[in-house]
Amino acid sequence: MSATDRKEEEVPGTDTVEGGLQVTRPHGARRGSESASVRRFRLTVVEGPAQGSVWESGADRCSIGSHPLNDLVLDEETVSRFHCEVRIGKDGARVRDLDSLNGVVVDGVQVVESFLRGGSLLRLGRATVRFDFSTERNKLTLSETTRLGTLVGTSVAMRACFARMERAAGTDATVLLEGETGTGKSQAAQAIHQASTRRDKPFLIVDCGAIPANLLESELFGHEKGAFTGAATRRIGAFEEAQGGTIFLDEIGEIPLELQAKLLRVLEERQIRRVGSNTHVPVDVRIIAATHRDLRAEVNAGRFRSDLFFRLAVVRISLPALRERPEDIPVIAEQLLTSAGADPERLEPLRTPEFISRLRQFAWPGNVRELRNYLERCLVFEEALPLSEEDGPAWDVPPSLSALPYPEARRRAIDEFERRYLQTLLERHQGKVAQAAAEAQMDRVYFYRLMRRHNLKP
Numbered sequence: 001m002s003a004t005d006r007k008e009e010e011v012p013g014t015d016t017v018e019g020g021l022q023v024t025r026p027h028g029a030r031r032g033s034e035s036a037s038v039r040r041f042r043l044t045v046v047e048g049p050a051q052g053s054v055w056e057s058g059a060d061r062c063s064i065g066s067h068p069l070n071d072l073v074l075d076e077e078t079v080s081r082f083h084c085e086v087r088i089g090k091d092g093a094r095v096r097d098l099d100s101l102n103g104v105v106v107d108g109v110q111v112v113e114s115f116l117r118g119g120s121l122l123r124l125g126r127a128t129v130r131f132d133f134s135t136e137r138n139k140l141t142l143s144e145t146t147r148l149g150t151l152v153g154t155s156v157a158m159r160a161c162f163a164r165m166e167r168a169a170g171t172d173a174t175v176l177l178e179g180e181t182g183t184g185k186s187q188a189a190q191a192i193h194q195a196s197t198r199r200d201k202p203f204l205i206v207d208c209g210a211i212p213a214n215l216l217e218s219e220l221f222g223h224e225k226g227a228f229t230g231a232a233t234r235r236i237g238a239f240e241e242a243q244g245g246t247i248f249l250d251e252i253g254e255i256p257l258e259l260q261a262k263l264l265r266v267l268e269e270r271q272i273r274r275v276g277s278n279t280h281v282p283v284d285v286r287i288i289a290a291t292h293r294d295l296r297a298e299v300n301a302g303r304f305r306s307d308l309f310f311r312l313a314v315v316r317i318s319l320p321a322l323r324e325r326p327e328d329i330p331v332i333a334e335q336l337l338t339s340a341g342a343d344p345e346r347l348e349p350l351r352t353p354e355f356i357s358r359l360r361q362f363a364w365p366g367n368v369r370e371l372r373n374y375l376e377r378c379l380v381f382e383e384a385l386p387l388s389e390e391d392g393p394a395w396d397v398p399p400s401l402s403a404l405p406y407p408e409a410r411r412r413a414i415d416e417f418e419r420r421y422l423q424t425l426l427e428r429h430q431g432k433v434a435q436a437a438a439e440a441q442m443d444r445v446y447f448y449r450l451m452r453r454h455n456l457k458p
């Protein structure tokens with residue numbers, strides 16, 4: 001156990017208040033039995049439709065937009081379908097623009113993401129909403145466990161996720177898992193399946209982002225012999241194969257619009273039709289979908305159907321980025337090191353309080369997957385490798401990026417990196433995608449997908 005970890009275990013009977021989040025641990029109780037609450041907040045429409053109406057938060061977040069699925073609905077043409085989200089976190093209240101058409105203006109300043117204070121005025125198109133803290137608090141439901149399936153975590157954010165996953169596992173409801181890459185979405189899907197009554201039935205994974213659009217329909221629903229060129233035999237699709245079990249649709253945000261319509265029908269009617277067949281086959285399959293995108297922003301952009309989002313998001317679980325829960329790093333690192341099965345002597349330098357403390361200070365843009373890869377590299381070299389910008393290669397952050405809020409800057413930097421990386425490899429291999437993808441150790445289909453995203457031609 002690291003020094004930081006020990007400190008958290010020993011704090012007796014305290015209230016920890018961070019921003020809008022409060023954690024209460026009864027005197028002498030062990031970690032795992034705390035309760036948490038967040039400050040309640042109020043949104044008052046001061047201009048626009050339903051002027052004067054007041055909305056009170058029942059949890060830690062609220063989405064605002066013109067679509068009826070929002071918590072606060074502003075039926076006004078200049079307000080996007082999912083315009084923005086207000087959320088209470090460790091560091092206070094924030095608003096985040098969901099790629100709305102007219103943007104979010106907080107107290108006169110256009111923002112992508114911004115902190116809010118009591119009395120802040122949010123302008124969304126022609127509507128204005130006032131944000132205020134209320135004196136009361138909303139209780140957050142936390143799981144008593146700090147481990148679910150292969151996922152571990154002691155943070156409030158992770159235990160709130162565990163509670164939602166446990167509740168979801170007890171039902172057949174469709175689940176939408178959201179979170180940045182490497183936050184544990186695939187593992188969460190497996191954990192829900194394993195904790196459900198379907199655990200002895202198949203768990204089928206379809207990576208919708210890695211399968212070319214023209215093959216995805218047949219992959220999901222199967223096809224009849226002769227349905228298209230190359231369909232030499234009849235093929236059973238993932239939905240039929242998963243009968244009685246669970247299907248995990250990874251990267252659901254990548255599926256093309258025509259197929260979204262077909263998937264919607266399956267969710268509504270619980271039957272599929274193989275490509276090239278006129279017969280409907282009933283399917284008893286639990287659906288769990290995952291995405292690293294915010295599907296609400298995809299709906300705004302017209303790339304994702306709002307009715308499909310509605311059907312998928314029966315239970316929404318957002319896996320937090322690792323940088324939002326550094327307190328989980330000691331337990332996750334310990335689990336990753338233990339499962340690597342290395343000789344305990346080699347693990348010693350990777351278990352010191354100084355090393356763990358450095359891990360906690362890093363931002364981990366690739367989340368737990370990056371942490372795992374880094375620890376694996378350390379194990380190979382048998383030392384704590386450089387981690388931060390100070391002891392690693394120098395990266396200059398241009399002023400155009402450092403002037404932006406972190407999420408926007410990160411998105412642009414990653415986009416730019418991806419584009420240049422692909423370009424360099426394509427040039428090196430004279431536009432031969434298969435060779436470029438092989439050098440990148442990347443699936444060719446994924447390489448093509450990234451090229452399409454960045455408008456690159458071979």
Ligand SMILES: Nc1ncnc2c1ncn2[C@@H]1O[C@H](COP(=O)(O)OP(=O)(O)OP(=O)(O)O)[C@@H](O)[C@H]1O
Binds near residue numbers: 179180183332369
């Ligand atoms: N809380 C956690 N505890 C332990 N291991 C974790 C945790 N979260 C993620 N991992 C590990 O990190 C790796 C990445 O997890 P996973 O593949 O589930 O992420 P993901 O969100 O599905 O990523 P992507 O969106 O890129 O597919 C896996 O090895 C997983 O076991």
